[in-house]
Structure formats: structure tokens, C-alpha cells
Amino acid sequence: MNQSEWPLWEVFIRSKQGLDHKHVGSLHAADATMAVQNARDVYTRRLEGVSIWVVESKHIHASNPDDADAFFDPAADKVYRHPTFYEVPDSIKHM
Amino acid sequence: METLEKVLTPEEQFQARIDADIRIEPKDWMPDAYRKTLIRQISQHAHSELVGMLPEGNWITRAPSLKRKSILLAKVQDEAGHGLYLYSAAETLGTTRDQMLADLHSGKAKYSSIFNYPTLSWADMGCVGWLVDGAAILNQVPLCRTSYGPYARAMVRVCKEESFHQRQGFEIMQTLCEGAPEQKAMAQEALNRWWWPTLMMFGPKDEDSPNTAQSMNWRIKRFTNDELRQKFVDMMVPQAEFLGLTVPDEKVKWNEERQAYDFGEVNWDEFWSVVKGNGLCNHERLQARVQAHEEGAWVREAANAHAAKRAAREAVAA
Numbered sequence: 001m002n003q004s005e006w007p008l009w010e011v012f013i014r015s016k017q018g019l020d021h022k023h024v025g026s027l028h029a030a031d032a033t034m035a036v037q038n039a040r041d042v043y044t045r046r047l048e049g050v051s052i053w054v055v056e057s058k059h060i061h062a063s064n065p066d067d068a069d070a071f072f073d074p075a076a077d078k079v080y081r082h083p084t085f086y087e088v089p090d091s092i093k094h095m
Numbered sequence: 096m097e098t099l100e101k102v103l104t105p106e107e108q109f110q111a112r113i114d115a116d117i118r119i120e121p122k123d124w125m126p127d128a129y130r131k132t133l134i135r136q137i138s139q140h141a142h143s144e145l146v147g148m149l150p151e152g153n154w155i156t157r158a159p160s161l162k163r164k165s166i167l168l169a170k171v172q173d174e175a176g177h178g179l180y181l182y183s184a185a186e187t188l189g190t191t192r193d194q195m196l197a198d199l200h201s202g203k204a205k206y207s208s209i210f211n212y213p214t215l216s217w218a219d220m221g222c223v224g225w226l227v228d229g230a231a232i233l234n235q236v237p238l239c240r241t242s243y244g245p246y247a248r249a250m251v252r253v254c255k256e257e258s259f260h261q262r263q264g265f266e267i268m269q270t271l272c273e274g275a276p277e278q279k280a281m282a283q284e285a286l287n288r289w290w291w292p293t294l295m296m297f298g299p300k301d302e303d304s305p306n307t308a309q310s311m312n313w314r315i316k317r318f319t320n321d322e323l324r325q326k327f328v329d330m331m332v333p334q335a336e337f338l339g340l341t342v343p344d345e346k347v348k349w350n351e352e353r354q355a356y357d358f359g360e361v362n363w364d365e366f367w368s369v370v371k372g373n374g375l376c377n378h379e380r381l382q383a384r385v386q387a388h389e390e391g392a393w394v395r396e397a398a399n400a401h402a403a404k405r406a407a408r409e410a411v412a413a
Contacts, residue, residue, distance in 0.1 A: 005193045006399065008186070025249070026183045028192060030398035031405060042179050045172065046256070065122045 007056055009035040011043055014051035021053050029054075113314050118244040121187040129313055132306070133243055134188050135204075136315060138195045141181035142206035144174045145199070146380050150214040151223060159217060166263050167220065173256050180249040187245045200385045202372070209296050211374030218271055218278075218285035224264015226286075226293040226331065232257050233327050234297070237317035246315075265334070272338045279339070286335065287343045294358075295366045297324040303363075328356045 006028040012021035024043050029035035035054040043049065063071055079085045088095050103111065105124055112119065119125055148171045155171065158164035182192055198204035209227055214220065235257065238250040271282040298304060298320040310316035318326075328347070335342050346359035369377070 005191060006395065025180060025245075025252075026186070027179060030395075031402035034398060034402075041172075042176050045169075045176060062122065065120065066124065 006030045009054045010057050011039040012053040013049035015049055113242050119242055120244045130188050134185055134190050137181055137185040137246055139205050141178045142199045142204055144178035146206045146210045148174045149380055149383055150210055153214050154220050170260050177253045180252055184245040184249040208369040209292055211369050211377045212292050213375050216281055218281040221264050221267030222285045222289040224260050225268050226289050228260040230293050230296045230327055233323050242314040268338055283340050286340050290343050294361050328358050332356050
């Protein structure tokens with residue numbers, strides 16, 4: 001078996017000018033240049049993008065899904081962070 | 096609420112998420128059997144895309160016009176792309192690309208048996224697109240809602256691209272059917288050869304498919320084999336009629352009561368024989384795959400060497 005598998009890269013694509021880059025998938029490539037070229041061939045054959053980012057997968061750090069409840073809990077009880085929490089009199093306009 | 100949740104085992108919590116149509120993502124807890132089943136299903140699917148390039152690649156140099164050649168090239172390139180989307184999705188479950196390819200090349204992993212049939216005439220390119228990709232779409236559209244997130248997202252991309260494949264196949268058939276009598280005969284002859292193998296693509300009968308119930312429960316399968324096969328026949332018989340072609344099954348007949356077509360029994364002996372490796376092209380397909388992989392070894396090594404050299408140069412410069 002080939003022991004020299006190329007590293008894995010995550011691919012992010014800006015679908016059009018003005019939008020943010022969005023994760024679309026991953027691929028293998030020997031280096032960043034090749035990763036960008038492969039990403040073009042694999043993920044933008046139908047003009048899906050105007051810009052590509054690639055990041056080697058090992059550099060991505062993620063939150064732990066097992067801790068998701070506790071981790072995101074602090075935001076759950078702060079309804080006052082949302083505009084709908086506040087009552088505005090009907091006669092007040094432009095708010 | 097809290098005490099109730101604590102009573103649930105991880106398996107029960109997992110199933111509750113599935114039942115609520117909440118997608119499972121790579122780092123979420125999942126039963127080992129779910130992971131294994133998915134790795135098998137997704138990698139088989141990826142292998143099918145990869146091997147699926149071979150019967151069509153056979154016709155690229157002989158396509159009847161530059162337009163057809165460009166279309167066929169684009170279609171084969173899409174299939175390589177679909178294989179890559181799917182391998183990536185499988186890798187999120189903890190397997191490696193090298194492992195999956197090794198399993199394909201050793202014959203341990205399966206791919207769709209349909210690609211073990213030969214593509215003998217240009218009309219076969221029509222049938223592969225119209226029938227084979229038509230059947231693939233029926234299988235794949237429900238998978239866009241499959242419970243495993245990366246698989247579902249890959250399938251959304253695949254399905255978007257697949258409909259061009261089916262349409263170009265139908266167009267080849269239509270052109271042949273509107274052409275000379277010889278061309279129409281060629282189309283009919285190809286349909287005669289591809290019809291039954293395509294019906295086999297949906298897999299064994301429900302009663303012979305013991306894993307279906309579990310897969311449906313996990314929502315990695317959303318219709319049974321027989322349900323999809325029936326849908327396919329209902330879809331394709333009118334299209335064949337439109338083309339002026341006859342489906343090679345005397346038992347095909349509209350059933351007013353069921354609002355569906357009745358049709359004959361697939362030759363299951365042939366099905367199992369091809370699955371076990373005795374199809375017309377099993378040997379040739381696998382050999383072509385292994386040869387391509389081995390002959391590409393120096394490219395993979397050279398790219399690694401180049402990357403290492405460049406990294407070393409950049410380190411010195413920095």
C-alpha cells in the first residue's frame with residue numbers, strides 16, 4: 001500500500017463577490033498550490049466560485065460536540081440580546 | 096426533562112436524533128455499526144463512480160462528433176469528481192483514502208455491478224446515461240436527506256450534476272431513434288442489453304435484503320430496493336414508448352388498480368453471479384483500475400518530493 005498519502009485539505013469557496021467563503025468539502029494534495037488547483041477542478045466545474053481558500057485539515061481546531069450543550073448554554077437565557085425582547089410603543093416609528 | 100434524558104442510553108439518544116431528522120456530523124457519537132455500514136456504503140458508492148468512468152472512457156476516442164466527445168469528457172470528469180466528493184465524505188468517518196483504494200483493488204470492496212457489462216456500441220452511451228444514470232438518480236435523490244451530514248451534502252452536489260448526465264443520454268437515444276433504421280435498431284439492441292442489468296442496480300428483492308430494515312431505521316436508506324425498482328419502471332416505460340422502443344419484457348403492462356406497471360422477474364442468478372465476480376467485465380475493470388493506480392505511483396511520489404523540496408527552500412529563505 002502506498003504509505004505516502006497526500007495530506008488532506010479543507011476547501012472553502014466564495015461563490016460570488018460580496019459573499020463569504022463557505023466550506024464545501026475536502027481533498028488530498030501534495031501542497032497548497034496543488035490543493036487550490038485540485039479544488040478548482042473538483043469543486044468549481046460549473047462556475048461555483050470566484051475565490052478558493054484551502055487549509056490543511058490538521059490546522060483546524062474545533063469545539064467538541066459532546067460538550068455542545070454546556071458550551072453554548074450561556075447564550076440560551078439572554079433573551080435581552082434580541083431586539084424582540086423590548087416593547088416599543090406603536091406610535092414610535094423608525095426603531 | 097433532565098432526568099428523562101439521563102435514562103436514555105447513547106444508542107437511544109442517537110436514534111432519537113435520527114428520528115427527529117437531526118443530521119449526524121463527523122465528531123458526534125455514533126454506534127460502531129452505523130459507522131461501519133456508512134463507510135461500506137459510501138466507499139462502494141465512490142468506487143462505483145470511479146469504475147463507472149471505464150465503460151464510458153471506452154468511447155471518448157470514438158464519439159461520433161466533437162460535440163459528443165466534449166460532452167462525454169465532461170461527464171467522465173464529473174464522475175471522477177463524484178468519486179472524490181464521496182471518498183472525502185467516507186474519510187470523515189475515520190477511514191483513509193489509501194485503505195479504501197486498497198480494498199477496491201484487492202477485490203474486497205464492491206462497486207455497482209452494472210459497470211461489469213460491456214459498452215459495445217455508441218447507443219450504449221445513450222443507455223448508460225438514460226437508464227443507468229436514471230436509476231442512479233432515483234437511488235441518489237433520497238440520499239440528499241440521508242442522516243449523515245457529509246454524505247447528504249456530497250449527494251446534493253452529485254444530484255445537481257447528474258441530471259445533465261441523464262439528459263445527454265436520452266438525447267443520444269432520441270437522435271438515434273429519429274435517424275436511419277440502422278440507428279434505431281442500434282438503439283433497440285442497446286436497450287435490450289441494458290434493461291435488465293439496470294433493474295438489478297436497485298439490489299436484491301426486499302425479502303433477500305436483510306440490512307434494509309436497519310438502514311431505513313438509521314435513515315441512510317429512505318426507500319426499499321423494490322420500491323425504487325417499481326418507480327424506475329413506471330418512469331422509464333413511457334419514455335421508451337416516446338422513443339418508439341420496446342422494453343424487453345413481455346410482462347410489462349399497466350396495472351390500473353395499482354396505478355403502476357407490472358413487470359417480469361429479474362434473473363437473480365445472473366445478478367448474484369455478477370456480484371460474485373463472474374460478469375463479462377469484472378476482471379477487465381479491476382485490472383484497468385489497478386493498472387491506472389500503479390502507473391500513477393510515480394506522479395504521486397514526484398508531487399510529494401516536489402512539495403518537500405519547496406518546503407525546505409521556503410524554510411531556508413525564511
